[in-house]
Amino acid sequence: MTNPTGFLTIDRRDRTYRPVNERVSDWSDVVVPLPGNEVRRQAERCMDCGVPFCHSGCPVNNLIPEWNDLVSQEDWRNALDLLHATNNFPEFTGRVCPAPCEAACTLNIDDNPVTIKTIECEIVDRGFAEGWIKPQMAPHGTGKRIAIVGSGPAGLACAQQLARIGHAPTVFEKSDRIGGLLRYGIPDFKLDKMLIDRRIMQMESEGVIFRPNMYIGVDVPVDRLLDDYQLLVLAGGAEQPRDLSVPGRELEGIHWAMDYLTQSNRRVAGLPEAAEPILATGKHVIVIGGGDTGSDCIGTAHRQGAASVTQLEILPEPPFKEAKEFTWPHWPLKLRTSSSQEEGGTREFSIVTTGFREKGGRVAALLCERDGEAAELRADLVLLAMGFTGAWREGAIEQSRVDLSPRNTVETAKPYRTSNPRIFACGDMRRGQSLVVWAIREGRECAAVVHTELG
Numbered sequence: 485m486t487n488p489t490g491f492l493t494i495d496r497r498d499r500t501y502r503p504v505n506e507r508v509s510d511w512s513d514v515v516v517p518l519p520g521n522e523v524r525r526q527a528e529r530c531m532d533c534g535v536p537f538c539h540s541g542c543p544v545n546n547l548i549p550e551w552n553d554l555v556s557q558e559d560w561r562n563a564l565d566l567l568h569a570t571n572n573f574p575e576f577t578g579r580v581c582p583a584p585c586e587a588a589c590t591l592n593i594d595d596n597p598v599t600i601k602t603i604e605c606e607i608v609d610r611g612f613a614e615g616w617i618k619p620q621m622a623p624h625g626t627g628k629r630i631a632i633v634g635s636g637p638a639g640l641a642c643a644q645q646l647a648r649i650g651h652a653p654t655v656f657e658k659s660d661r662i663g664g665l666l667r668y669g670i671p672d673f674k675l676d677k678m679l680i681d682r683r684i685m686q687m688e689s690e691g692v693i694f695r696p697n698m699y700i701g702v703d704v705p706v707d708r709l710l711d712d713y714q715l716l717v718l719a720g721g722a723e724q725p726r727d728l729s730v731p732g733r734e735l736e737g738i739h740w741a742m743d744y745l746t747q748s749n750r751r752v753a754g755l756p757e758a759a760e761p762i763l764a765t766g767k768h769v770i771v772i773g774g775g776d777t778g779s780d781c782i783g784t785a786h787r788q789g790a791a792s793v794t795q796l797e798i799l800p801e802p803p804f805k806e807a808k809e810f811t812w813p814h815w816p817l818k819l820r821t822s823s824s825q826e827e828g829g830t831r832e833f834s835i836v837t838t839g840f841r842e843k844g845g846r847v848a849a850l851l852c853e854r855d856g857e858a859a860e861l862r863a864d865l866v867l868l869a870m871g872f873t874g875a876w877r878e879g880a881i882e883q884s885r886v887d888l889s890p891r892n893t894v895e896t897a898k899p900y901r902t903s904n905p906r907i908f909a910c911g912d913m914r915r916g917q918s919l920v921v922w923a924i925r926e927g928r929e930c931a932a933v934v935h936t937e938l939g
Contacts, residue, residue: 629713635662671783718913804818
């Protein structure tokens with residue numbers, strides 16, 4: 485390392501957020517980047533541990549100490565090459581990944597980990613700004629065609645890896661635009677959609693064919709794909725939401741969180757809305773579920789001008805600080821506050837929803853138990869963000885006739901191979917609801933297995 489004592493002499497600094505009153509008035513990125521020179525100094529804090537636990541924390545096995553060293557030497561170009569060696573889309577993970585690598589950092593023992601996520605994001609952003617990121621063309625084509633169902637991070641990573649080998653992947657997407665969860669599930673204030681479009685252009689130049697507005701299993705039968713392509717990869721995600729079976733669930737004003745977020749993202753992009761608008765403007769909003777999806781609903785409701793926002797979590801409030809002696813280097817259970825939660829609203833824990841009260845056929849209040857006592861919360865709009873229970877069986881999975889796991893995901897007895905020898909699966913559709921970084925890893929590994937199968 486260029487500065488062996490950097491972790492002792494340089495204080496941790498990370499990206500900040502724009503002021504709340506400014507950022508809730510638009511849909512632009514909430515993050516304020518660090519100056520490049522400060523990012524270089526932060527890379528000097530890396531200890532280059534003999535056993536780099538950040539590797540064990542990173543699902544895509546990023547070579548973190550190695551590219552930290554290159555950044556500390558201002559060798560950004562080689563740092564970019566090393567970063568891309570394990571991660572197809574670091575501009576996505578550098579923005580929406582929760583950074584388990586930082587939780588595993590040795591310096592996190594005293595709560596001052598290296599700002600790995602920020603450094604990663606600066607490397608790839610600089611690569612695009614300098615024009616270093618270009619299509620990587622295969623030296624020759626194999627003529628072997630692979631159909632990939634789903635254009636989220638798993639499907640995209642799988643397609644890009646296969647195209648760079650020389651195969652001919654076609655990505656099918658049921659929505660009108662490519663990106664899956666990245667496109668319509670994550671708000672623009674966390675992930676600007678220009679980042680997706682930029683990668684799609686690169687992948688098209690590399691030979692990936694995209695087919696939006698094609699719902700496999702509905703518009704096009706799976707057997708047709710198996711007739712036209714050598715192999716099929718299921719990468720459609722785990723989109724079946726967990727429901728809430730309580731009295732009043734059928735009332736107007738109660739919606740799935742992803743329906744709400746998808747509508748909002750389409751509205752921000754200037755696209756037509758297919759259903760009746762779901763808007764938080766002037767309403768008392770309750771979000772049921774304390775995860776990332778619920779947090780995204782909070783930030784969206786703030787920007788739509790909600791009268792109030794309350795987030796409910798069925799679990800007890802986690803500790804403010806974890807017990808490092810028991811958790812490090814693993815991902816700890818502790819209280820985390822997202823940028824959206826910082827923008828206002830109320831968070832309540834240990835809340836059990838028991839029903840809804842109606843007025844004129846619409847939801848008017850949420851009934852719950854708080855500390856063993858009945859309570860009532862005013863509600864004009866309720867968003868269900870309680871996680872997902874697996875993949876939709878209807879459509880591609882049903883027609884593929886592949887075995888399913890007890891968790892309602894596609895079963896793969898061998899790595900990424902389903903019960904049908906010509907069908908593979910990766911990402912959330914295989915492992916269940918997870919992180920973007922895990923989806924990228926699964927897509928890359930699935931591509932390697934497919935390549936081996938194709939010979």
